Amino acid sequence: MADTIAAPATSDRNTVRVDLDTRSYDIKIGRGLIETAGAEIVSVLPGARLCVIADKTVAGLHLDAFSTSLDAAGIVHTVLTVPAGESTKCFREFERLCDDVLATRLERGDAIVALGGGVVGDLAGFVASATRRGMAFVQVPTTLLAQVDSSVGGKTGINSRHGKNLIGAFYQPVLVLADTAVLDTLPIRDFRSGYAEVAKYGLLGDADFFDWLEVNWKAIFAGGPERDEAVARSCQAKADIVAADELEAGQRALLNLGHTFGHALESAVSYETERLVHGEGVSIGTMLAHEFSARLGLIGEDTVMRVHRHLTAVGLPVRLQDIPGQLPGAETFMDIIAQDKKVSRGSLTFILTRGIGHAFVEKGVDPAIVTEFLKEKLEP
Amino acid sequence: MADTIAAPATSDRNTVRVDLDTRSYDIKIGRGLIETAGAEIVSVLPGARLCVIADKTVAGLHLDAFSTSLDAAGIVHTVLTVPAGESTKCFREFERLCDDVLATRLERGDAIVALGGGVVGDLAGFVASATRRGMAFVQVPTTLLAQVDSSVGGKTGINSRHGKNLIGAFYQPVLVLADTAVLDTLPIRDFRSGYAEVAKYGLLGDADFFDWLEVNWKAIFAGGPERDEAVARSCQAKADIVAADELEAGQRALLNLGHTFGHALESAVSYETERLVHGEGVSIGTMLAHEFSARLGLIGEDTVMRVHRHLTAVGLPVRLQDIPGQLPGAETFMDIIAQDKKVSRGSLTFILTRGIGHAFVEKGVDPAIVTEFLKEKLEP
Numbered sequence: 163m164a165d166t167i168a169a170p171a172t173s174d175r176n177t178v179r180v181d182l183d184t185r186s187y188d189i190k191i192g193r194g195l196i197e198t199a200g201a202e203i204v205s206v207l208p209g210a211r212l213c214v215i216a217d218k219t220v221a222g223l224h225l226d227a228f229s230t231s232l233d234a235a236g237i238v239h240t241v242l243t244v245p246a247g248e249s250t251k252c253f254r255e256f257e258r259l260c261d262d263v264l265a266t267r268l269e270r271g272d273a274i275v276a277l278g279g280g281v282v283g284d285l286a287g288f289v290a291s292a293t294r295r296g297m298a299f300v301q302v303p304t305t306l307l308a309q310v311d312s313s314v315g316g317k318t319g320i321n322s323r324h325g326k327n328l329i330g331a332f333y334q335p336v337l338v339l340a341d342t343a344v345l346d347t348l349p350i351r352d353f354r355s356g357y358a359e360v361a362k363y364g365l366l367g368d369a370d371f372f373d374w375l376e377v378n379w380k381a382i383f384a385g386g387p388e389r390d391e392a393v394a395r396s397c398q399a400k401a402d403i404v405a406a407d408e409l410e411a412g413q414r415a416l417l418n419l420g421h422t423f424g425h426a427l428e429s430a431v432s433y434e435t436e437r438l439v440h441g442e443g444v445s446i447g448t449m450l451a452h453e454f455s456a457r458l459g460l461i462g463e464d465t466v467m468r469v470h471r472h473l474t475a476v477g478l479p480v481r482l483q484d485i486p487g488q489l490p491g492a493e494t495f496m497d498i499i500a501q502d503k504k505v506s507r508g509s510l511t512f513i514l515t516r517g518i519g520h521a522f523v524e525k526g527v528d529p530a531i532v533t534e535f536l537k538e539k540l541e542p
Numbered sequence: 543m544a545d546t547i548a549a550p551a552t553s554d555r556n557t558v559r560v561d562l563d564t565r566s567y568d569i570k571i572g573r574g575l576i577e578t579a580g581a582e583i584v585s586v587l588p589g590a591r592l593c594v595i596a597d598k599t600v601a602g603l604h605l606d607a608f609s610t611s612l613d614a615a616g617i618v619h620t621v622l623t624v625p626a627g628e629s630t631k632c633f634r635e636f637e638r639l640c641d642d643v644l645a646t647r648l649e650r651g652d653a654i655v656a657l658g659g660g661v662v663g664d665l666a667g668f669v670a671s672a673t674r675r676g677m678a679f680v681q682v683p684t685t686l687l688a689q690v691d692s693s694v695g696g697k698t699g700i701n702s703r704h705g706k707n708l709i710g711a712f713y714q715p716v717l718v719l720a721d722t723a724v725l726d727t728l729p730i731r732d733f734r735s736g737y738a739e740v741a742k743y744g745l746l747g748d749a750d751f752f753d754w755l756e757v758n759w760k761a762i763f764a765g766g767p768e769r770d771e772a773v774a775r776s777c778q779a780k781a782d783i784v785a786a787d788e789l790e791a792g793q794r795a796l797l798n799l800g801h802t803f804g805h806a807l808e809s810a811v812s813y814e815t816e817r818l819v820h821g822e823g824v825s826i827g828t829m830l831a832h833e834f835s836a837r838l839g840l841i842g843e844d845t846v847m848r849v850h851r852h853l854t855a856v857g858l859p860v861r862l863q864d865i866p867g868q869l870p871g872a873e874t875f876m877d878i879i880a881q882d883k884k885v886s887r888g889s890l891t892f893i894l895t896r897g898i899g900h901a902f903v904e905k906g907v908d909p910a911i912v913t914e915f916l917k918e919k920l921e922p
């Protein structure tokens with residue numbers, strides 16, 4: 163972990179190993195990592211050609227630096243761009259990218275690189291999994307959310323008209339390069355959104371980390387070495403859970419703290435990111451999960467307030483009323499939740515908590531109690 | 543192995559175990575198996591609901607029997623049909639099926655069943671792999687090709703405009719039920735096409751099996767217990783190779799005997815099945831592989847003639863001239879082969895042979911020699 167002041171460029175780095183047998187890989191974390199990305203990739207994939215997939219916004223900001231470092235390492239590469247935004251995670255872009263990757267005549271040992279946020283990572287990862295039934299895959303996550311969450315664990319996919327992330331593959335990258343300096347160009351709203359996931363790791367399983375975040379969040383936002391540490395600790399937390407449960411049979415569900423409600427909210431606003439981005443949904447969902455846990459007598463109001471205080475301090479929304487515009491009623495929310503992929507054979511599974519750092523998976527939650535709870539929250 | 547005369551309906555069965563750690567599964571082979579399919583599926587997937595995918599031709603012939611057996615076993619199921627034919631293995635059908643499966647609200651433990659030939663098996667398997675990032679998958683192959691080849695080994699996928707099977711996943715079924723009686727309704731041309739793969743298993747690695755086929759092929763075509771034995775021995779041959787090399791890193795390439803040329807032929811006729819079906823391409827490709835091996839001095843003309851004699855006896859095409867209509871020139875074929883997924887880093891990989899039962903993988907074949915060879919074959 164970084165405990166000195168960040169030196170310029172590439173000297174301050176953390177590595178998190180994701181342990182998955184033959185599919186194990188490293189997540190490298192540090193400021194300026196993008197400038198040595200070429201060398202890092204060559205050491206893992208010697209001789210491979212690359213197809214870099216980026217959204218147009220990220221391409222405009224960081225592609226030059228990335229491409230320069232690939233050139234410096236002698237890596238032959240082509241670039242494919244997609245529009246920025248959640249609606250890019252669709253069948254049409256999936257098809258187009260698979261076809262365009264094939265048109266570049268990449269072979270199976272060559273690699274697809276996702277340079278971007280979670281949207282590009284999820285989409286490009288699914289493309290990598292499917293093209294020639296699996297090409298090597300490298301993630302260069304450029305949002306905080308992608309660095310601490312979506313680039314760890316191998317979930318890839320696109321959205322269907324029936325819901326988010328319902329089509330995809332479990333597919334692991336061979337390398338993840340998280341340059342924390344590229345986050346300097348991230349709009350504050352997106353940084354905050356990613357921070358909701360950082361806070362989640364503390365809340366679900368690591369009270370010490372949550373304590374540390376309450377003290378250090380400003381430095382994380384400002385880009386100090388605390389940012390690298392926060393990213394590394396978050397990746398480690400997720401990597402540990404994923405290593406124990408790669409295909410999401412059990413404990414991995416803990417990562418969905420705040421997400422059952424959060425996904426329902428995203429769906430309810432039709433994934434209109436002007437109204438709600440993923441981490442904002444997670445933030446409100448996390449509050450709801452704590453409030454619901456309090457309602458069930460699992461935690462006290464003081465714990466609810468502490469979470470509320472921290473999320474509010476960093477500027478995250480915490481109430482359903484913080485979402486601009488109309489929301490559907492409780493019954494509609496329940497329908498959305500029932501179709502969510504966290505549902506198992508008709509009974510509702512929720513992530514609840516017995517205190518900060520002590521979330522747990524509760525199967526068989528009574529839908530009637532949830533409906534009642536949501537009704538109150540919607541019309542307080 | 544069946545060594546008695548087939549008893550009526552369901553009593554004569556063979557089981558081939560495909561050994562892949564936690565993804566191991568059984569292939570059950572026998573006449574009339576479809577009538578007890580429900581019970582077989584319940585024993586592997588208790589409580590699962592099913593979505594059955596079939597092409598319209600197969601649905602017309604065998605869906606009633608299958609559906610009746612599911613009902614008898616109390617299995618809740620829905621049916622989705624697709625048009626018959628290779629062009630169904632496309633992005634559009636993939637997307638439609640994923641969406642339609644989601645619309646049935648199947649959950650992750652529920653299953654998708656492919657009832658049909660290789661087209662439906664490949665497409666439905668890819669849908670199963672991608673929907674909710676992986677649902678349980680059962681194959682009920684109804685063509686000889688699907689029973690002996692495409693349902694074994696876990697390759698699933700669709701075609702791209704850049705070539706056949708270029709988009710897909712490695713995804714294993716939990717059970718394969720091969721009812722050899724459903725092959726009675728298969729047009730002779732499709733039966734022969736599948737038989738090209740049966741002969742391939744003898745040619746690539748089992749001279750005894752090829753001897754046995756030379757003696758018993760008529761009984762296999764007629765539907766005697768020899769058919770069950772041929773299917774079981776073929777599945778076993780493929781299962782052994784797949785178990786040793788699930789992700790096609792090495793020896794699995796032997797299964798491509800006849801396929802590099804065969805795929806190029808299918809591509810050259812734009813997958814128009816009126817002109818050429820898969821096994822016909824394989825048959826001609828297998829002859830070309832033997833002739834090319836003879837050209838390189840690896841086998842004698844007597845071996846070439848013996849293969850020629852058997853494939854001709856069963857009615858399979860063996861020469862490029864057997865394909866109706868114009869074919870492109872040798873250079874175009876080479877371009878097609880270069881884009882074929884069997885190409886590794888620019889050098890051509892072919893499956894050649896040192897005699898019946900002794901195929902081997904040859905990397906780095908000189909494209910110029912192949913071009914020369916093809917020129918002669920195209921303009922004899």
Ligand SMILES: NC(=O)c1ccc[n+]([C@@H]2O[C@H](COP(=O)([O-])OP(=O)(O)OC[C@H]3O[C@@H](n4cnc5c(N)ncnc54)[C@H](O)[C@@H]3O)[C@@H](O)[C@H]2O)c1
Pocket residue numbers: 217219220223246247248251278279280281282284304305306307308311312313314315316317318326327344345346347348349352355440
């Ligand atoms: N695979 C997983 O396990 C997993 C986990 C969580 C979330 N997700 C998915 O991640 C997606 C959300 O990810 P996201 O929040 O990164 O969204 P995103 O990829 O859309 O990025 C958000 C915005 O930031 C821009 N951007 C990215 N990097 C930038 C930079 N360095 N500077 C300036 N702008 C930049 C993008 O162009 C985009 O407009 C969702 O689709 C969600 O489903 C996946």
Ligand SMILES: NC(=O)c1ccc[n+]([C@@H]2O[C@H](COP(=O)([O-])OP(=O)(O)OC[C@H]3O[C@@H](n4cnc5c(N)ncnc54)[C@H](O)[C@@H]3O)[C@@H](O)[C@H]2O)c1
Pocket residue numbers: 597599600603626627628631658659660661662664684685686687688691692693694695696697698706707724725726727728729732735820
């Ligand atoms: N996944 C693999 O490992 C693998 C291996 C070899 C081939 N394949 C694929 O398999 C496909 C070819 O398979 P196929 O030859 O089974 O084609 P197919 O599925 O199109 O079936 C051929 C025809 O027979 C009909 N049919 C199927 N069962 C019947 C029955 N019992 N009675 C009457 N008609 C019936 C179908 O409707 C179709 O018209 C190709 O797409 C090829 O790429 C895949």
Ligand SMILES: [Zn+2]
Pocket residue numbers: 311359421440444
């Ligand atoms: Zn999330």
Ligand SMILES: [Zn+2]
Pocket residue numbers: 691739801820824
């Ligand atoms: Zn074949």
